[in-house]
Amino acid sequence: MRLIVCLKPVPDPKHWSRLGLDPKTKTLIREGIPNIINPLDRKALEAALQLREKGGGEVVTLSMAPPSALSVLREGLAMGADRSILLSDLAFAGSDALATSYILATAIRKLVPYDLILCGDQTLDGGTSLVSAQVAEFLDIPNLMHVRSIEAQNSRALHVRSQIEHGYLVAEMSPPVVLSVVKEINEPRYITFMNILAAEKKEIQIWSSKDLSLSEPWVGLKGSPSQMADLVIPEMKRKVEMLKGEPSEMTKALAGRLHRLGYC
């Protein structure tokens, strides 16, 4: 069984106040901001590691990011992935969800035979939640989103539980499939010092556009159909009236207003 996990390095939310925007391309300037593995992708990796522990096989992580993301890939290896592939090329910069999915799918094609492709349902930064279903579409294989458990019945059948509004469904799927996971699926393992040392010996391959057969034009900013038209600062200012006095006075005034409006 070959399990491929897509890991997206995202800017650490603790440092989001330092994020800037490139006024020309309207893309995010994230220089100098430390990356973490997107939290739900980390859970996807944990799910893959658990499946490998039960059924054997190989866990490969795949990321599309600048070379500065290598530390994040090391973290994935320390968690237990067998090897890592980084897709890195200036030509990939500015890719929207469709272009990203096309590039990832083209890389995944080089990893045949694969059984399962896993990723998080959503990323902290972009948050479009489009990539898992779009990778599946480019590979022409089934997918399920919002996955909260995966049970391998045998090598040909998975029972996958997926969240829907006010409930869930269980689907029987045959690999290869793409699954994107929600936070309920598991708690990722801790990384020990020994894990970090072991990860140093594992392989990280870097693939550029030359290593992929990208026959369609959907690559990078130019190949991305979605664009940002502009940024809007939401208009939300209101006529602020500050109530004055001791708590007992303020609350009496507030309750009086609420009473006149019919709330009490």
Add this chain to the structure above:
Amino acid sequence: MVQSKIWVFAEERQGQLAEVGLELLGKALDLAHPAGWKVASVLVGHSLNELGKRLLSFGADEVLVVDHPLLSSYCSQSHAKVLENSIRQHKPEVFLLGATAMGSDLGARLAARVRTGLSAHCIGLELSSEKKLLGVVPGWGGNVLARVYSPHTQPQMATVMPGVFDMPKERKITGRVIPLDVDLRPEDVTYRVLEVKREAAQKDTLEKAEVVIAGGYGIGSKADWQWVKELASALKGAVGATRPPVDEGWAREDQMVGQSGRTIHPKLYIGVGISGQMHHMVGIKGAELIVAINQDPQASIFELCDLGLVGDFREIIPHLIEAIKSYSD
């Protein structure tokens, strides 16, 4: 002949229409008619006759029905395949879906299939004078809103959060139902749904509530979260939360407002210990009256509210509950 230029996916599961499909139909009609366009609701499934009539009664100019026994249970590949065929045949300019479990999945798959862009999880929609669809999406942590569009590919697609737009009013039926061609084989259905289970429905309590009392990180502990609940019960309101109380385990996930675009529009909103970060405030901007209680006079919520009370909520709330009760006694 299909005339509609805006298509709205009328999500159906187990014979029930999702409300967001109707909300979007209403919004699409508002956008389309001034531009001289018509709007179709698109139904995909099996044995859907009654639902088609219902969509017409909400104002759809056309209801496009893709009916096939193999479509009785949702599967992203089969649904995307039949919709791709219909899109290629009839060439709509705009295709909208709800940002639900099904709509997010189907929208993504369909956009990749026809190679077009999709604005995801929108909390607003606009149609420019050049008839470009702009989807308003909360950006990076919700501190800004971005307008995202796909001007050069067709159809222009978007998924929209449930509850953003109002339900349209029922009206006299003027539209018609049009069955579309379906070409589907058993192998197009690529997974088998073994079970669909609805859990104890906490039914959109927040979206429907007239009074919402929300707490933020400033509440500080699970024990003090009790004050938020007590104030809510005194005002017969629902409890809401920002992200941190949910992460801390004080509040439930389904109580979270603002993050990932969840929008509510109560008549009365009281925010306690909430600093006023943009992604939360965007989610409550439809509230009629916003009251803020926070001990930090510099908190940004004090620029974005109607009434502000500076002080310790542990002192303020007991007084407030007492004052509220004095009216009911």
